[in-house]
Amino acid sequence: MAAAAETTLIRSRRRRRFWNRTLQASIPYGLIVPVLVVIGVILGYPLYWLVKLSTQRYGLFELIRHQGVSVGLDNYRSVLHDQIFWHTLLRTVVFTVVNVSLTMVAGMAIALLLVRVSAVVRVLVTSGLVLVWSMPVVVAVQIFYWMTNFQNGIVNYVLTQLRIGDFFQHDWYATTFSQLSLVTVLIVWGALPFVVITLYAGLAQVPHDLVEAAEVDGARPWRVFRDITLPILRPILLILTSLSIIWDFGVFTQPFLLIGPSKITSGNYLMSVYLFEEGYFKSDFGRGATISILMLLMVAALSVAYVRKMVRIGDEP
């Protein structure tokens, strides 16, 4: 009697332990399910639609009817045979290279400057950077538009006063080059705070003794920078550069609003603007979806290195 009771007790305890363990193992899944469901519904489902749309003719009429007309790969053929697509791609690549290079070089220079200035100036510059960082992009666009306006832009005034040239009533929005240069200034200005503050934090990791020893041995500042500072900053520089490339390649608000919707033409498209105009504005959703897919694939290719690095960091604990 007693022995039988004991075995049932053990069995039930074992069963309870089994359920306990299963419950324990399922906790993390229970925790991530809400996020997964939301992402699946609001991102997964539209992504399925994106692929479907790219094989359909889908305009306003189809939007109202909720039914596209299948056209196979016609959209892809049309986009890939479109001169405008290739020109836009080339322009966006050049634009990205210029913007990222300027951001990284200027950011590095300012970070190094911060190490050399006195504490008061450092606090001043850092606070200024944080203020700039906090400006909403749409607000920054309006300010730049006002500063560069044709009638009495302050930029025109200052450049003329500094005898850099005669910019009285100079129209900065007259040529594509000039328009995209302004967009570049706006983007670099907005991106610098993040880059500078991150790099400056990174510079704190550079060991003082090492730099001093090198200087005592007669190393010039450039050697010290190249052989000591740069290798230590490498991981941070890699992350910042990849992020900048990905952001600048897909940038929309700055070019779209600063150049101004009325002055946007196929001659000054960047990738995101091209997609917005051709797909959304002209209500050609099928073709727009095709451009989106091509663009997403390009960005995915650009992000592989970054995502891989971040996953390695995230997998550590």
Added chain:
Amino acid sequence: MSGPRNGRGRRARQTGWNLVGLALFVVMVFPVFWMISTAFKSNDQIVSLNPTWFPLHPTLQHFRDAIDKPFFWQDVRNSLIVVSVTVAISIVLSFLAAVALARYRFAGRKLFIVLVIGIQMLPQAGLIIPLYVVLARYHQTNALTGLIVTYMTFVLPFSVWTLRGFLLGIPKDLEEAAMVDGSTRLGVFVKILLPLMGPGLVATSVFAFITTWNEYIFARVLLNDQSKQTVTVWLSGFLGSSRHTDWGALMAASTVTAIPVVVFFLLVQRKIAFGLTQGAVRG
């Protein structure tokens, strides 16, 4: 720093660097200064060819004009609704997922991390077409719910990643000690993790608030009605409404739009720098 050897040369160089730093400060901050300065100037000063640097007789007229523009209050209200609902839901859901990432090892964990980081890299423009078409099918264009749902796709992964960073900063020993003392998992969660995570939760909510408040392209695409728009779309359409550019009102409106963001940003500035090295904030 300033050693005894060739002290004078060193001091001269230091002064030089300081001057460069000051010049840099002036150039970087000037646009913000110019916005505020313009917002308080009289119209005569604004259109004059000889700029007035400091408005010595500030006027509030432009602020009155800006907020009296049609749909300003309506659109501020819309922004506040969208931001608060998005942030509230996202923080709760992403906190749970962040706990899973920071405290458990489980099959599929790596895949989930790839998802969380990968989504943040997607260019927003690449998603406007499918989101617009899908939301139109369910009659959610021109509705704030559609926009809230859309924003969650970006705020969720970002918050998961940032909160995970904050959670890793809390030593596991505390929880384990409480478990040994007989607390349940839920008890540990409520009594230990939640209070310690306070600052992290606040900081993450603020980042989420800023990103959502500043967002432009989705709001522009998904909301057509002027009465349904958010402040960023309202501000971007400011110039379109009149033939004659009212720069004073535009700068006043810009100042008003930027104020909440600047205030919040300055409040959690240090934490933001931390969060950024942990993950990514859209620039």
